[in-house]
Amino acid sequence: MTGSLQRYFSAGVLAIWGIMLGYFVISGRLASYLHPSFHIWTAVSAVVLVLLAAGLLFLPEHEDLECESCCDHLHDQRTPVRSGVTAAILVLPIVLAASISPDQFGAVTVNNRGYIETINDLPSYRPYVEPALPQSDDSQPSSAKEDDTSYISKNAAGQIKAQTIDLLYAAEEPGIRADFEGKEVEVIGQFMPGRENSTQKDRFNLVRMFIICCAADARPVAITVQTDEPHGVPEMSWIKVTGTASFPIESGRRVPLLVANSVTPCDPPEETFVY
Amino acid sequence: MENPWFTFSLPDFSYAFLSVLLEGVPFILIGTLLSGIIDEFLPSRVMVRFLPRNAFLGICLSGAMGLVFPMCECGVVPVIRRLINKGLPVSNAIAYMLSAPIVNPIVLVSTYVAFRGQSPLEFTLSRLGVGYLVAVIVALAVHHLPQHLILRRGVFSEVSTSSKTSGAERLSVRIGNALRVAVADFLDVMVFFVLGVMVSALFSTSLNQELIMPLALNDWIATFSLMVFAGILSLCSTSDAFIAATLISFPYVAKLAFLVFGPMFDLKLLFIYGAVFRKRFVAGLGVGLFLLIGMICVRLRILGL
Numbered sequence: 162m163t164g165s166l167q168r169y170f171s172a173g174v175l176a177i178w179g180i181m182l183g184y185f186v187i188s189g190r191l192a193s194y195l196h197p198s199f200h201i202w203t204a205v206s207a208v209v210l211v212l213l214a215a216g217l218l219f220l221p222e223h224e225d226l227e228c229e230s231c232c233d234h235l236h237d238q239r240t241p242v243r244s245g246v247t248a249a250i251l252v253l254p255i256v257l258a259a260s261i262s263p264d265q266f267g268a269v270t271v272n273n274r275g276y277i278e279t280i281n282d283l284p285s286y287r288p289y290v291e292p293a294l295p296q297s298d299d300s301q302p303s304s305a306k307e308d309d310t311s312y313i314s315k316n317a318a319g320q321i322k323a324q325t326i327d328l329l330y331a332a333e334e335p336g337i338r339a340d341f342e343g344k345e346v347e348v349i350g351q352f353m354p355g356r357e358n359s360t361q362k363d364r365f366n367l368v369r370m371f372i373i374c375c376a377a378d379a380r381p382v383a384i385t386v387q388t389d390e391p392h393g394v395p396e397m398s399w400i401k402v403t404g405t406a407s408f409p410i411e412s413g414r415r416v417p418l419l420v421a422n423s424v425t426p427c428d429p430p431e432e433t434f435v436y
Numbered sequence: 437m438e439n440p441w442f443t444f445s446l447p448d449f450s451y452a453f454l455s456v457l458l459e460g461v462p463f464i465l466i467g468t469l470l471s472g473i474i475d476e477f478l479p480s481r482v483m484v485r486f487l488p489r490n491a492f493l494g495i496c497l498s499g500a501m502g503l504v505f506p507m508c509e510c511g512v513v514p515v516i517r518r519l520i521n522k523g524l525p526v527s528n529a530i531a532y533m534l535s536a537p538i539v540n541p542i543v544l545v546s547t548y549v550a551f552r553g554q555s556p557l558e559f560t561l562s563r564l565g566v567g568y569l570v571a572v573i574v575a576l577a578v579h580h581l582p583q584h585l586i587l588r589r590g591v592f593s594e595v596s597t598s599s600k601t602s603g604a605e606r607l608s609v610r611i612g613n614a615l616r617v618a619v620a621d622f623l624d625v626m627v628f629f630v631l632g633v634m635v636s637a638l639f640s641t642s643l644n645q646e647l648i649m650p651l652a653l654n655d656w657i658a659t660f661s662l663m664v665f666a667g668i669l670s671l672c673s674t675s676d677a678f679i680a681a682t683l684i685s686f687p688y689v690a691k692l693a694f695l696v697f698g699p700m701f702d703l704k705l706l707f708i709y710g711a712v713f714r715k716r717f718v719a720g721l722g723v724g725l726f727l728l729i730g731m732i733c734v735r736l737r738i739l740g741l
Contacts, residue, residue, distance in 0.1 A: 171619050178461070178626075185458060194455040202462035209465060213619055220612040250627050254634065255457060258450040269445035270452070270641045277682075284550070284678040374675040376455035377640060380682075 170244050172217040174251050179210030181255055193264035193433055195375045265433065266379065268396040271353060271368060276383035279414065280329040283382065284373055313340060320345040320403055325369045325384045326435050328417035332408050341406040348419060349430055351397045353383065363387055367402055367419065372434045382435060388421035401427040444642045453637040456704075459672065460510050460633070464625055467511030471518040472618030476610050483524040491527070495575045498528035499535045499568050506540030509673055509699045510629065510708060514621040517591060517712045526586055531575035534725075537673040537699035538567030547695065550677035559688075562736070563677075563695045570696060570729055574721070586717050588710075628711050632704030636670035639703070643668065649685065655737055658690035660730050666698030673699035693733040701725045 185191040186204045195203065280286050314322050323346045331338040350367035367386050370379040386402050394400055404421035411418075487494040507515060516529040537543065544560055551559040578586060651661040662683070671679060676698050680691045701722050709718045 171623060174623060175619065182458070182461065191458065194451075194458050199459055199462075203458055206462040206465050209469075213615060213622075216612075216615050217619060220615065247623065247627055250630055251623065254453070254630055258454045258457075261447055262450040262454050263447045264451065266451060266641075267445055267448050269443050270448040272439045273443060273642065273644045275645055281684065282682055284682045373678045374672055375459040377452045377459070377637070378669075378671060378675055378679060 167244070168217055170248065172214040174248060175210050175214035175217070177252050178255070179207050179214060181259060182207035182210065184259075190264055193376070196372055196434075196436060199374065265351075265397065265429075266370065266376070266381075268353060271381045271397065274380060276366060276368070276381050277329070277371065278383055278385075278416065280326075280333045283326070283329065283371065284380065316347050318345075318347075318403075320347045321406075322346075323348050323406070324435060325350050325367055325382050326371065328384050328406060328419070329382065331406070332415045332417045338408055342408055344406055345403065345422075346406045346419065347401060347403045348384070349399065349401050349427060350384075352394050352400050353381075353396055355385075361387075363389055367400070368397070369435045370433070372436065376434075379434070384417045384419060386419045386421050386424070388424055390421075390424065394424075394426055399427050399429045401425050439644050439646070441644045441647055442642050443644070444638070448641040449637050452641045453633055456633045456637060456670070457630070460629060460704075461626075463508045463511040464514070464629060465622060467507065468514045468618045468622040468625060470511075471514040471621045472614035472616075474515065474518040474522060475617040476614035478518075478522050481523045483519060483522055487524075487528065491525070491579060492576070494525065494528050495531045495572055495579065498524075498531040499571045499575065500539060501532045502536030502538070502540040505536070506542055507536045509537040509702075509705055510625075512536045513705075513708050513712060514625050517621065518617070520587070520591065520712075525579075526583055527575040527579040530578055531571045534574060534700050535568055535571035538696065539564055539571070543673050543677075543699075546674050547677040550681045554681060559677075559692070559695075562692055566692060566696050566729070566732055566736075567699075570700070570725065570732065573728060574724065577724070586713055588712060588714055591712055625708060625711050628707035628709075629704060632670070632702075632707035635707070636668065636703040639668040640670070652683075652685040652687070652690070655687050655689060655734055658686050659693045659733050660726075662686060662690045662694040663697040663726060663730060666694045667702045669698070670702040670704045671698060687737075689733040689736050692736070693729050696733070697725060697729045700729075 182203055185194070186200065186207060191200055191203055277283050316322055321341065321344055323341065325348060327337075328341060328346075328348070331341045348367060350369050353366040353368050355361065355364045355366065364385050364387050366383040368381045368383045370376070371382045372379045386404070388402075388404075401424075402419060402421050403423050404419045407418045407420060408415050409418055410416075488497060512533050516524075516533045519532075520526055520529045544564060547563055548556045548560045550556075648661055648665055652658050666676070669676075669679070677695060680694050683691055683694070686694075706718065706722065709721070713721070
């Protein structure tokens with residue numbers, strides 16, 4: 162392959178990568194793949210790759226320059242076959258994957274990774290630390306004066322808007338449990354049927370994916386929902402469950418159990434992951 | 437085990453594949469831009485002048501370079517390729533390559549945070565210590581090997597023939613040269629990265645992870661099986677501690693092996709290393725690291741860890 166063709170080939174591959182990355186950023190699909198702290202890196206990379214592609218096209222060809230002792234890599238001439246294979250590896254997988262990917266995991270990976278059903282199994286979970294005792298003049302420490310229920314928000318019907326992860330915390334920590342136990346809550350998540358060998362056929366799992374960096378490290382965080390009504394929704398589709406939060410002790414440990422009043426399909430939330 | 441040990445889903449595979457690509461590309465880009473700058477602006481042999489004459493001290497110093505120049509495991513490969521090209525001894529480059537993803541301030545902080553409540557200082561220091569020790573031991577082991585047995589032919593010829601002295605060239609021309617090198621390195625490394633991510637995405641989505649849970653009962657089995665798990669998952673070294681911290685049922689030394697082996701050798705690195713090293717060397721490196729880290733971690737049990 163000649164130097165010019167090599168240049169166009171490299172610039173083309175860089176441009177495609179830059180455009181693909183830019184597409185994920187601009188379309189908002191990136192939020193389904195990466196933790197927000199990584200988004201800026203992807204955006205900057207998209208711009209840099211496009212600029213590199215343009216730079217390659219507009220910089221003078223290396224062969225035109227005066228060069229007394231060139232190094233080998235600048236004259237690395239690939240054969241057309243090798244360039245074709247390289248292009249195929251660099252371009253086809255990302256384009257095909259972008260067109261196939263549903264922007265979320267399906268039931269296969271969720272089942273393979275297994276559910277996080279207790280908060281102790283959650284990456285980054287830290288056990289609750291008791292607040293400081295009252296001071297000698299009977300005044301409360303500053304942290305104790307804060308409104309402990311300030312993190313709770315409610316929907317128009319007065320039900321607490323909770324996440325699966327909140328109910329896992331509540332099962333472990335009595336202080337938080339008191340905020341939810343016996344109260345009406347609304348939880349949005351993804352539907353997964355109960356285990357096939359379970360004797361309790363009126364139960365299913367409500368799942369949210371917890372990530373640290375990207376979807377590749379995602380772990381499904383699940384609570385159990387109990388309902389008599391047939392719901393008939395496909396696996397991993399988004400549903401809104403309203404019902405009463407309870408925390409019974411089952412198999413020797415306290416678990417969150419949402420006794421549902423209604424189960425309805427809904428759109429994915431703005432943030433599909435929990436962090 | 438309710439589910440089969442292996443179940444493939446093309447949409448899930450595509451999703452995991454894309455997520456690692458989107459996360460990893462910026463860091464490879466940083467590494468390759470740096471490699472272009474090193475190639476064009478770092479005078480040949482300057483590395484050698486700054487390193488101690490004693491090979492052992494040089495390797496020890498290279499193993500600690502990550503504290504000053506932190507790099508992730510993907511970005512460090514194109515950088516060491518250019519450093520070798522600039523005269524850095526291969527053994528020193530390998531010491532830096534293996535240690536930089538562990539012996540670096542970002543990873544130390546993330547390890548400490550991930551293990552809060554589980555002896556975080558002990559975990560962080562033992563990860564730092566074992567990571568550094570393994571990098572230095574491997575570098576010393578390859579120190580006497582001839583370069584042609586370690587480096588790919590193209591890389592080797594660059595080392596032996598490169599004598600570019602472009603100090604008199606205009607800055608714009610030199611920037612152009614740096615960009616060309618960066619682009620060439622980016623495309624080379626990305627080919628291996630894409631292949632590696634494909635393999636790791638296949639296993640991380642298709643393999644039933646319940647398989648590893650019964651392995652936690654024995655120190656030896658737990659340690660070596662968690663290293664295999666780390667190799668399959670191909671996690672970034674800044675985030676792997678958060679996953680390791682959740683493996684509560686596994687012994688301390690097994691989690692340590694997971695945290696040291698993963699950043700040094702995993703499925704994506706198996707392919708990325710191929711951009712610089714000979715296949716036989718990469719295979720030997722993988723087996724050597726697996727055995728060395730496993731033996732060190734299991735022996736640490738004697739110290740009561």
